[in-house]
Amino acid sequence: MGRKILLVDDTETVLLFMRMMLSTYGYDMTTAHDGREALAAVQADPPDLILLDIMMPVMDGIECCRRVKADPKTNRIPIVMVTTKGEPALVERAFLAGCNDYLTKPVSKLELLAKVRGFID
Amino acid sequence: MNKELEAILPVFVEEAHDHLDLLDRTLLELEKQPDSQEHHLQLLRSAHSLKGAAATVELDQLAEFAHALEELIDRLHRGQIPNAGAGIELLFQSVDAIRADLPALATGAGAPEIAGMAARLAALLGNAARPEQALGQPGGAAEFAQGEYDKIRIQALRKQGLQVLQADLWLPVDTPDAPEAAFELLRGLRKAWSVVATDPPEGDLGRLDGRGPLRVLVGGTGTPDDLRRELQDLGVSRCACQQLSAEPPAPDRRAAPSARSTIKVDMERIDGLVDLIGELVIVESMVSSAAELRALRSEQLRAHLGQLGKITRDLQDAGLRMRMVALRGTFLRMKRMVRDLARQHGKQIQLILAGEDTEMDRGMLEPIVEAMVHLIRNAVDHGIEPEGERIRTGKPRMGTIHLSAYRQSGGVVLELRDDGRGLDRGRILEKGAELGFVREGQSLSAEETDALIFQPGLSTAPRVTEVSGRGVGLDVVRRGVESMSGRIKLSSRAGEGTCFKLLLPTTMSIIDGMLVACGTERYIIPTLSVLESLRPTRDMLFSHAARYELIHIRGETLPLVRLAALFDLALAPRDPCQSLVVMVEGMGCKFGLLVDDVLAQQQVVIKSLSAGVQQARFFSGAAILSDGHVGLILSVDEIGAMIRRGRSHAEDRTADATGPDQGAPAHGEEVGGCSHAP
CATH class of the missing domain: 1.10.287 (Helix Hairpins)
Structure with a gap:
């Protein structure tokens, strides 16, 4: 069984990109389009790593991160926030919400893979 | 652009259109409630998503432009743009610019519209980019923490009361694969510490050819000694650890919420x-x-x-x-259009929408948009009177156009109603006569007169404006609607307004049809066009001047078309009283179709006709029937148009003949005009 990664972003473009970049490495990837979907996915089948966008409808990445980290059953799942340039205040809130690391869009394949490998086998 | 990105591009383009539509929609709302926090946030979110997606597919120019839009929206929100109306207008134009440039961007070409708008945005924003939060240096030796948000992260760690430490370390002597060992080390380290940055950076650990040094910046609750012990446990042979000094934090902004649970699948x-x-x-x-x-x-x-x-x-x-x-997106585009057109004309017009949740086949949206654009342009230009005239005639200063959609008998009705001056029937008749659509002495009912506006070349506009009146338009609308097997109903009252009803099937791939027989042939009449079917009695039928066959029904005398004659079927003429008449309506003309039998009402899957059959323009398509045979779908509008023109069908066919197989018609029968019998 490959390691499970949950990809969360409200744009299909980014999700598709990340899936393509990681596809050849045997990870088991699922996707969610907003924080609430992501929480449901985490509850249903806890992943080994979450790549989480910040600005999303319904529930943003920061709130999602806070909830994952507040739940003792899921707080050990590493969360890498996928950020955009020019939003320092938001990113700071994400850090305070307990995310483990971050990536900045546009994410290069090398960075993405390295960050993933720095958290899971 | 590499192959992988190319593969994503179509997804991006589609998604970008969604974002643009949402921006348009929200801007319209914002115009009404300029202080709405919610709308500002929604705009920010859309611009932001667009920026992220554009950056992902490496459309940097667009990403930067979206960033400038964010900036403008943010400033509007904070009340820092003196003329908010101008700011919103600029946003509208920016959305248009992106929409215009998207196709070119997707093929790697330039983006002239965006470039132009970007300059205007920069001018408005005063070139002074958003003052970035002044970030203090984290101090100490952590200058390799160069990532976008590394410094903020360090501040956040400190806010949480954690220590920030730096370690310079060397991997064990016998490490066979240094990069691999470094990943493993980082994974181990992350169990108790937050890794802020490394040198070489994680994306470039391949550079680590020997054992080190590898520099790591971490946050956690431990002391430098704790970190050293931990690293040694992880197998590091040598390391130097130190604590970094503190500095001040940064302020806060923005938040987010809306709904969606969909996946995107290729239309094909x-x-x-x-x-x-x-x-x-x-x-x-x-x-x-x-x-x-x-x-x-x-x-x-x-x-x-x-x-x-x-x-x-x-x-x-x-x-x-x-x-x-759902038609929602399409409707909202119309809202935007009415706003722009009304401005151009210096008129005040509101568009009131209803039934935006009505669903239609996606393939029909484009032709529907085309039809609606024509009709709305007409309503704005000719329908709604100038303000002065409205006031004189005691109408509200603001003109109103209602656009609504609702389901009716298995199809969808799109209704466009304006409260303008209505159709000028005198002008239409004049024009119709000029163009030869009305013959000398022919008297037309109001309905028939109105239907003339769907004839090619007929425009009653006294002057050609930028918006409409070029004499093209409504016949195009009719053709568009017909190509979807739909039909148009028109009603108009002088001084009160005009109403167009587009009766459409919900899908183009299936049609609800009445299967009729004529000899051994099978035809399908779209149910949307059928009024009723009946077996005529002798007293209902008569001919006029031995040329027209007519049917008298419910006080109306209407033309009767024998399908067998229309299609030159070599059949012995039948007694109409032994046949059935299907009453239909097309092109504002009611008439009867004489058929042998009505077999069934069924849904058929439409297949388009190959080019060879197209000459028979009385057909809109073909369908494979449940017995495996092919049936042709009648275009009631075309037959109606032929009747209206009052030309014999023989003439008609010769005019259209494209092949040598057009023999002389078996019956030289003419079909009468749509006029009432004397």
Whole structure:
């Protein structure tokens, strides 16, 4: 069984990109389009790593991160926030919400893979 | 652009359109409630998503532009743009610029519109980019923490009361694969610490050819000694750890919330699936009605076939539903258009929408948009009077256009109603006569007169404006609607306004049709066009001047068309009283179609006609019937148009003949004008 990664972003473009970049490495990837979907996915089948966008409808990445980290059953799942340039205040809130690391869009394949490998086998 | 990105591009383009539509929509709302926090946040979110997606597919120019939009929205929100109206207008234009440039961007070409708008945005924003939060240096030796948000992260760690430490370390002497070992080390380290940055950076650990040094910046609750012990436990042979000094934090902004739970699938795939389902439906009905199977008289087989039939129909419904989309987006585009057109004309016009959730086949949206654009342009230009005239005639200063959609008898009705001056029938008749659509002495009912506006070249606009009145338009609308097997109903009252009703099927791949027989031929009449069917009695039928056959029904005398004659079927003329008349309406003209029999009402899957058959323009398509035979779908509007023109069908066919196989018509019969009998 490959390691499970949950990809969360409200744009299909980014999700598709990340899936393509990681596809050849045997990870088991699922996707969610907003924080609430992501929480449901985490509850249903806890992943080994979450790549989480910040600005999303319904529930943003920061709130999602806070909830994952507040739940003792899921707080050990590493969360890498996928950020955009020019939003320092938001990113700071994400850090305070307990995310483990971050990536900045546009994410290069090398960075993405390295960050993933720095958290899971 | 590399192959992988190219593959994503179509997804991006589609998504970008969604974001642009949402921006348009929200801007319209914002215009009404300029102080709405919610709308500002929604705008920010859309611009932001667009920026992220554009950056992902490496469309840097667009990403930067989206960033400038964010900036402008943010400033508007904070009340820092002195003329908010101008700011919103600029946002509208920016959305248009992106929309205009998207196709070119997707092919790697330049983005002239965006470039132009970007300059204007920069001018408005005063070139002074948003003052970035002044970030203090984290101090100490952590200058390799160069990532976008590394410094903020360090501040956040400190806010949480954690220590920030730096370690310079060397991997064990016998490390065979340094990068691999470094990943493993980081994974181990992350169990108790937050890794802020490394040197070489994580994306470039391949550079680590020897054992080190590898520099790591971490946050956590421990002391430098704790970190050292931990690193040694992880197998590091040598390390130096130190604590970094503190500095001040940064302020806060923005938040986010809306709904969505969808996946995007390529249209082609859905079309392929729907096509296959169509074939399945046909095969299923062939199998189910096979005499051989019925001869078996097996109760079980009968039950199973029944089940197969039900599942097939459910599958067909499900397949069609996948192609259905709500009209909301299309309607809102119209809202934007009315706003812009009204401004151009210096008129005050509101567009009131209803039934935006009505769903239609996605493939029909484009032709529908085209039709609506024409009709709305007409309403704005000719329908709604200038303000002065409205006030003089005691109407509200602001003109109103209602655009609504609702379901009716298996189809969808799109209704566009304006409260303008109504059609000028005198002008229409004049023009119609000029263009030869009305013959000397022919008297037309109001309905028939109105229908003339759908004739090519007929425009009653006294002057050609930028918006409409070029004499093209409504006939294009009619053709567009017909190509979807729909029809248009028009009503107008002088001084009160005009109402166009577009009666459309919900999908173009299936049509609800009445299957009729004429000799051995089978034809399908779209149910949307059918008014009623009846067996005529002798006293209903008569001919006029031995040329027109007419049917008298419910106080109206209407033309009667023999299908057999229309299509030159070599059949012995039949007594109409032994036949059936299907009353239909097309092109504002009611008439009867004389057929041998009405066989069934059924849904058929439409196949478009190949070029060779197209000359027979009385057909809008073909369908494979449940017995495996092909039936042609009648274009009631074309037949109606022919009647209206009052030309003999022989003339008509010669004019259209494209092949040598056009023999002389078997009957030289003429079909009468649509006028009432004397």
